[in-house]
Amino acid sequence: MSEMKLYEVFIRAKSGLNHRHVGSLHASDAEMALMNARDVYTRRKEGVSIWVVESCHITASNPEHEHEWFDPAEDKVYRHPTFYPLDKEVENM
């Protein structure tokens, strides 16, 4: 178990959608992580494609910076793309 690495798992639910983070798992290497992800996260036909990324390769923002980083966006409604109509044909926005 000490040889195991942690991987983050991303699954594309169906063609055309983004890969979404679904959780993490342990594996000895990337190929094994893919297989483990297939067995742990797609048993009920949850997806058609899997990405795995070793967790240590993810650089995360510091939770302590939450307010100074993210709160300023709160009152800037003009940044939301809500001021024009979207064509019906555009799905999954």
Add this chain to the structure above:
Amino acid sequence: MEPALYQYLLRLADSSLTMGQRLAEWCGHGPYLEEDVALTNVSLDLIGHAQMFYQIAVEVSGEHKTPDDLAFLRDAHEFRNPLLTELPKGDFAYTTLKQYFVDVFNLHLYQALSKSKHQPLAQAAKKALMEVKYHLTRSQAWCERLSLSTDEAKQRMQQAFDDLWFYTPELFETDEAMLQLADQGLIADYSVLQSYWQQQVSDLISKCQLVVPQSGWLATGGLQGEHSEHLGYMLAEMQFLQRAYPGCEW
């Protein structure tokens, strides 16, 4: 009733059922959570294959039986699996290597059976084949990782290899009835299966630097219902509920 085909279907089903049941014994005991889930996924696939083959056997027999009757109400001497598939689960290396041997066998077997002139058998083989391809990817990946990693893992793989190697020829055993079924295009030609299997397995042996043992007891008897002592214990546990509470469902 076609006795030869019926017996052959039992051999297919019994092999998958015993493999599936042994893998199920890992449930809650896997080396780590992810592998525990993976092992039992494969277990359920194999039990599903057994169910398909028992179903066809029931139809071929024309008797008023169900797949459950065949799985849970026959004694050890009526089982037709080779001894390899009933062996105890052993350690993870042992389970992995046994699974690899059977996965390679199943791959070629189901590829051949998917061309069977018996349509239900061909359909079932096609369905099983898809799952077997993944089983093989997994077991082969594990064989390579264990054989080429720590000293303890290598030693356990070699030990498993020594213990299991002489059980493998029985996978290809045939009798007169099977040869006739093969001639009729109903089942696979087992001598062809054996050459495919040997080729593929010898590639893995050299890749994994495993040493082929020189001599050992050559397993045989499963086709005639002569099994190791292990099958009886396995069936006692597996069949207990149906024996104690006939027809019990949940």
